[in-house]
Amino acid sequence: MAEMAIDYVDVQLARSRIRRYLGDPTPILRWRAFEERAGLPGLKVYVKCENLGPTGSFKIRGALNAVLALPDHLARKGVATHSSGNHGAALAYAARIRDIPAVIVVPVGASPRKIDLIRQWGGRIVECEPTQEGRETALSRVVLEQGCVAIPPYDDAPVIAGQGTVMDEFLDEVPALDYLLVPIGGGGLISGSAIVARARCPQVRLIGVEPRGANDTLRSLARGVRTPHPAPATIADGLKAFVGALTFPIIQQMVDQVVDVTDEEIARMVLLGLEELRMVIEPSSATVFAALASLSLESACTVGVILSGGNVDRAFWERLGVPSGPGK
Amino acid sequence: MAEMAIDYVDVQLARSRIRRYLGDPTPILRWRAFEERAGLPGLKVYVKCENLGPTGSFKIRGALNAVLALPDHLARKGVATHSSGNHGAALAYAARIRDIPAVIVVPVGASPRKIDLIRQWGGRIVECEPTQEGRETALSRVVLEQGCVAIPPYDDAPVIAGQGTVMDEFLDEVPALDYLLVPIGGGGLISGSAIVARARCPQVRLIGVEPRGANDTLRSLARGVRTPHPAPATIADGLKAFVGALTFPIIQQMVDQVVDVTDEEIARMVLLGLEELRMVIEPSSATVFAALASLSLESACTVGVILSGGNVDRAFWERLGVPSGPGK
Numbered sequence: 001m002a003e004m005a006i007d008y009v010d011v012q013l014a015r016s017r018i019r020r021y022l023g024d025p026t027p028i029l030r031w032r033a034f035e036e037r038a039g040l041p042g043l044k045v046y047v048k049c050e051n052l053g054p055t056g057s058f059k060i061r062g063a064l065n066a067v068l069a070l071p072d073h074l075a076r077k078g079v080a081t082h083s084s085g086n087h088g089a090a091l092a093y094a095a096r097i098r099d100i101p102a103v104i105v106v107p108v109g110a111s112p113r114k115i116d117l118i119r120q121w122g123g124r125i126v127e128c129e130p131t132q133e134g135r136e137t138a139l140s141r142v143v144l145e146q147g148c149v150a151i152p153p154y155d156d157a158p159v160i161a162g163q164g165t166v167m168d169e170f171l172d173e174v175p176a177l178d179y180l181l182v183p184i185g186g187g188g189l190i191s192g193s194a195i196v197a198r199a200r201c202p203q204v205r206l207i208g209v210e211p212r213g214a215n216d217t218l219r220s221l222a223r224g225v226r227t228p229h230p231a232p233a234t235i236a237d238g239l240k241a242f243v244g245a246l247t248f249p250i251i252q253q254m255v256d257q258v259v260d261v262t263d264e265e266i267a268r269m270v271l272l273g274l275e276e277l278r279m280v281i282e283p284s285s286a287t288v289f290a291a292l293a294s295l296s297l298e299s300a301c302t303v304g305v306i307l308s309g310g311n312v313d314r315a316f317w318e319r320l321g322v323p324s325g326p327g328k
Numbered sequence: 329m330a331e332m333a334i335d336y337v338d339v340q341l342a343r344s345r346i347r348r349y350l351g352d353p354t355p356i357l358r359w360r361a362f363e364e365r366a367g368l369p370g371l372k373v374y375v376k377c378e379n380l381g382p383t384g385s386f387k388i389r390g391a392l393n394a395v396l397a398l399p400d401h402l403a404r405k406g407v408a409t410h411s412s413g414n415h416g417a418a419l420a421y422a423a424r425i426r427d428i429p430a431v432i433v434v435p436v437g438a439s440p441r442k443i444d445l446i447r448q449w450g451g452r453i454v455e456c457e458p459t460q461e462g463r464e465t466a467l468s469r470v471v472l473e474q475g476c477v478a479i480p481p482y483d484d485a486p487v488i489a490g491q492g493t494v495m496d497e498f499l500d501e502v503p504a505l506d507y508l509l510v511p512i513g514g515g516g517l518i519s520g521s522a523i524v525a526r527a528r529c530p531q532v533r534l535i536g537v538e539p540r541g542a543n544d545t546l547r548s549l550a551r552g553v554r555t556p557h558p559a560p561a562t563i564a565d566g567l568k569a570f571v572g573a574l575t576f577p578i579i580q581q582m583v584d585q586v587v588d589v590t591d592e593e594i595a596r597m598v599l600l601g602l603e604e605l606r607m608v609i610e611p612s613s614a615t616v617f618a619a620l621a622s623l624s625l626e627s628a629c630t631v632g633v634i635l636s637g638g639n640v641d642r643a644f645w646e647r648l649g650v651p652s653g654p655g656k
Contacts, residue, residue, distance in 0.1 A: 027355035029380055036448060051606040052357055120364060278379040278638030280606040310606030
């Protein structure tokens, strides 16, 4: 087995580092309406609610671990990243906890809601062209000018270790999972989860889920080498990222199965989540709920689902045919 | 002080009776975005999430306490109520736990979502005319024919005691609240909360909230006698009920202040809840969030809010200008 970017001990260390800033573990709820519909005696479905964490997604864990792990002389000048999503807000939040500046490079046209979140936690925004090259050029400039540290969104050992703390908390409360479903974007969350699962609950069947319109991990697994999707397009905007050089080998060796789901299935699950779980499940996170709905389960099995985030832009409701109301 | 329908000891008894069926206490979350906006150093806002309980509202507590408190010879023939809302689903759920039948009298034209919820937990539905008289006539017929026990939605000592368990759990985790905001429909939740608050946390300022279109409690307090609203009309459909004979004296003597809010403020808070709390707050529950937004708070104070429920019909999204998406 090739060497992994992190071990379980790195997750434990991350957990002790970030615990006092995150407060209580995020809630774990039973999805009773699903169990009822499935009609399988003894089936239990547990949902780990990262949408209810302080920034509305699991991303705070990796960002906070990376920021707190920096030695003082590096931290002092601040941190930076490029992000149009949850990692940017999470990094701003983490930097604020350490009382250092954060610069978030945001592509022109990014969602106003995500920009609000970054500003809310005191992040400074630098706009860039909405291309991968534009993002990287702008970030390099910020890092060089300010002498600050770039914190990548997923392909980074401290970030992966931080994301693994979700699963570590999950297993504290539900120690014997038979299945675990986790979304895959860049692969940070599933890599961290896999490291923990294999150490603490080796029998769990670990299932990664991608949107069909950005299924680069499935393509990569089929070819045995990282292979980008030619033109990622999906409502699960948080999962368009390309699986990482550190995360891909972990997925290859530790994840049992990767499946993909359509945008229509994802949208349906966002609405079902509002009704049955009374929570906002962002499209990137609704992927796993869609996969769960088509999984063949047995009686008396225990399923874990990571609800990775709940930051939905009002524009998304509009795309679903749902113009925003008077709250605008 | 006039005699109250229940004492704190009744709530403690209710809590020990229902605990094993409800599982863990419902989660309590910080509303950090609100604190941030308010800009008051040391302000803390805690939200007790009854929407995340097994039937999506606090109503399960009172229904379950009332059902479990029945002696066997009465329970055997089942329970009944009339309800177009959360109490009906809660009673069906409670009856199922005790393995007895439940009949829910539902007015013609009630929301399909609420009917689904009642059916989901095995309740039998009997339709009636959508008037108070039609409901009561139909319920009387069911009770006489089946010999079952009617469980009222709020004006009933075991129901009030059950609803009080929300506040008892809340104070276990956040022992020193300065303010507590609770919605008022028939007054079951606020009466139970008040009994607990006065016993455990007497300094808390207890604020009840009504929709302006159904502000019968405010009218009743002004006149010193229970006074119905002439024509209740509000999007907070769970709060149209008329304050009860048992609950009104508790509110009169134990609640510091009752305020009302408009439907527009309520609708705005439903959307803000989706964005900032990543949860569904039903309109009846959004009332207290609207009241919180216009309250004058001080630095270093601790505010508790009871998020009473999250069952929103798709028709409500439509009324907000939000037609349902592909999940229909």
